[in-house]
Amino acid sequence: MKPINVGLLGIGTVGGGTFGVLARNRDEIERRAGRGIRITRVADKDLARARALVESATPAGEPPAVVCDDAFAVVRDPDVDIVVELIGGYGIAKDLVLEAIAHGKHVVTANKALLALHGNEIFGAAQARGVMVAFEAAVGGGIPIIKALREGLTANRIEWIAGIINGTSNFILSEMRDKGLAFDTVLAQAQKLGYAEADPTFDIEGIDAGHKLTIMSAIAFGVPMRFERAYTEGITRLTAEDIRYAEELGYRIKLLGITRRVGEGESAGIELRVHPTLVPASRLIANVEGVMNAVLVKGDAVGQTMYYGAGAGSEPTASAVVADLVDITRLATVDPENRVPHLAFQPDRISSVPVLPIADIESAYYLRMRVQDRPGVLADITRVLADRTISIDAMVQKEPAAGESEADIILLTHRTIERNMDAAIASIEALATVSGRVTRLRLEEL
Amino acid sequence: MKPINVGLLGIGTVGGGTFGVLARNRDEIERRAGRGIRITRVADKDLARARALVESATPAGEPPAVVCDDAFAVVRDPDVDIVVELIGGYGIAKDLVLEAIAHGKHVVTANKALLALHGNEIFGAAQARGVMVAFEAAVGGGIPIIKALREGLTANRIEWIAGIINGTSNFILSEMRDKGLAFDTVLAQAQKLGYAEADPTFDIEGIDAGHKLTIMSAIAFGVPMRFERAYTEGITRLTAEDIRYAEELGYRIKLLGITRRVGEGESAGIELRVHPTLVPASRLIANVEGVMNAVLVKGDAVGQTMYYGAGAGSEPTASAVVADLVDITRLATVDPENRVPHLAFQPDRISSVPVLPIADIESAYYLRMRVQDRPGVLADITRVLADRTISIDAMVQKEPAAGESEADIILLTHRTIERNMDAAIASIEALATVSGRVTRLRLEEL
Secondary structure, eight states, X not given: OOOEEEEEEOOSHHHHHHHHHHHHTHHHHHHHHSSOEEEEEEEOSOHHHHHHXXXXXXXXXXXXXXXXXOHHHHHTOTTOOEEEEOOOSSSHHHHHHHHHHHTTOEEXXXXXXXXXXXXXXXXHHHHHHTOOEEOGGXXXXXXXXXXXXXXXXXXXXXXXEEEEOOHHHHHHHHHHHHHOOOHHHHHHHHHHHTSSOSSOHHHHTTHHHHHHHHHHHHHHHTOOOOGGXXXXXXXXXXXXXXXXXXXXXXXXXXXXXXXXXXXXGGGOEEEEEEEEEEEETTSGGGGOOTXXXXXXXXXXXXXXXXXXXXXXXXXXXXXXXXXXXXXXXHXXXXXXXXXXXXXXXXXXXXXXXXXXXXXGOEEEEEEEEEEESSTTHHHHHHHHHHHTTOOEEEEEEOOOOTTOSEEEEEEEEEEEEHHHHHHHHHXXXXXXXXXXXXEEEEEOOO | OOOEXXXXXXXXXXXXXXXXXXXXXXXXXXXXXXXXEEEEEEEOSOHHHHHHHHHHHSOXXXXXXXXXXXXXXXXXXTTOOEEEXXXXXXXXXXXXXXXXXXXXXXXXXXXXXXXXXXXXXHHHHHHHHTOOEEOGGGSSTTSOHHXXXXXXXXXXXEEEEEEEOOHHHHHHHHHHHHHOOOHHHHHHHHHHHTSSOSSOHHHHTTHHHHHHHHHHHHHHHTOOOOGGGOXXXXXXXXXXXXXXXXXXXXXXXXXXXEEEEESOGGGOEEEEEEEEEEEETTSGGGGOOTTEEEEEEEETTTEEEEEEEEOSSHHHHHHHHHHHHHHHHHHXXXXXXXXXXXXXXXXXXXXXXXXXXXXXXXXXXXXXXXXESSTTHHHHHHHHHHHTTOOEEEEEEXXXXXXXXXXXXXXXXXXXXXXXXXXXXXXXXXXXXEEEEEEEEEEOOO
């Protein structure tokens, strides 16, 4: 089956990631999608950089994508099936998306500002023209939160959503709390690390989060995009002492986007608000640190569910862009074989890679053993492990209880093959100074 | 458009939940799916109970579903479009699913044991017949983890999955840790609470988790279901002291299902194992407590993502069953309007419920103010709040720093309308004993 041809508008951070992921995982993606997905055209103002990027990422022996600086030529190209818009903003990007739709192209975009402000017009045009506009990358980077709301939780009356949906501000709040630093100090540091832009207004004033929240609110409740009604309050006025006082009271401060359905019938309304929020420190979402994002969704049937992951960055965002490309590739066909395959991969592309016996897996280990409290015992045990090149990560030796001559030793080891650990444990159990069996648990840093 | 007719096999806990959710959220679901979804036939051995359940859940003025005790009659009924199998096990359930497929019905099932053991045969038959077999409810209850793996993360080479996918055993481990109790004690308690079955073997020996892991492994890596090769080790031999020692070393013990891709080419293999695992206590997944489930997925592009929610129970599982019904309803048509709608709801069913101004939202609040350190100040402040029926949840009064005459007061309030709080704050700021502005942050228990 002939590959799907993609026209890419803008090959910056996310565009470069999209190009790279499609090239690197080409086989894996084709096994899932049922046909190849290839970027055949790229438009970018910086021609030289775009050409260099395309050249370096194109697999040997393949025709490279055609690079130009005229994005309109790409969206009008009859050979392009899907347009990926990664330019951002709502000037030229809006014109390009509407032009692509007018030319019958499906569109994939990461542009939350565009959708939050002009989504109603864009989706209306797409509906009228019978094309898809997919936007998983617009909210929560690589976290498939749009799909969860649009398809995964369709049984539910969604009651509310609360999300950490701006990595920059979450990084700043995490650092302020961890290190007791002032907002300005951490902001400067975040800019140096590349986590905040030179003009950080959209991130720290809650505007970016407001765009994303507007999109989630629309698809959760079945309402239009109404960013102009959103309340946005940023983190610029937060002080280190408020963070500390909140902590004393058992709370963390997070910049949350909250949308909630309240009232019934005539008095029904929707809350749409972004602001710093105290959250009980014991909640999972209160423990989402640094640039990570998380969205908590409360549905009437499912209860609370949470979705966590990297909310920005080249490849995490590209992960969402490519997922949308696969979705369109799978769905924009009336061929039953090209709907979503039962087992995610096309039935004729299932692999036969074997399942390993447990003896062949690699893990770190927790070992607990009961030993006689006499000199040399520990040396015997560590000798057994050293002989098998198993290194020890941590060790706790307990004192014998009153009147007892035996005590517990607990060891954490570095990773080794289970077969090797089995043999080591057998040798340890054979030591005269060790009583009974060694308790062995596996340990994963994750 | 005529509704989709569903035949329900087994109206126990999950079946009852499915019936209830479809009835309660009928309008919301139809706005999403584009057509009604109605259970028209029910088969259950306990006819009396099934009839009572159907009667009580059917909205007034609607024809109730026809109840019978012959499940084969339902799967062969030409008027049934989709069969929902909630009988469980792999005896009669397998025959029924295959018979439904043979009759050209789409199938929705929550039956992880059936799929892990006979999935290859079942999906082969479905593929040959051109019908869908959807199984979101088989793993992680209402968490849309199957959809995330099958559709949300398609850009990625999945590297590994680690999941808490058995609520019973996670509840037992949480209780053992919290209360320092022995395994047997907590198991008995879990049985009394209904969190563990009379015969808990499948849950506590890791077999149920092994079934679910087998399914996730297949769709993550594009390999067949091979439960017979899975390594399963339960939690029955875990002692309270191991849990305590792990804690001392900075770890929690969780029953994890882990599947990982290792090696390349000829030496490639897949790990498929369920066992108690030490996890660093600082990881989010280590803090998933009680009967909740969470699945951590590592993809090469997206990095780590996590999916959290209720892994079992009537309505959470029904949430997944109904999501599958909506998926099939949306996709089993070649009508472009009936693919997944852009904004989750059908374009002609968007609601106009208004966004509330921030003054109309309800929230709890954190208030910080600087006050003179003299008698009566606190009485003045609490009087202002009491006059507006705002109750105080917690209060911290700081001592003035050396040489200062003013100190901080921090208050947490219960929920009130923001407009009311605005007025209260204005009154507090007008007090002679309060200096400057009141810092106000919103607080959500979530």
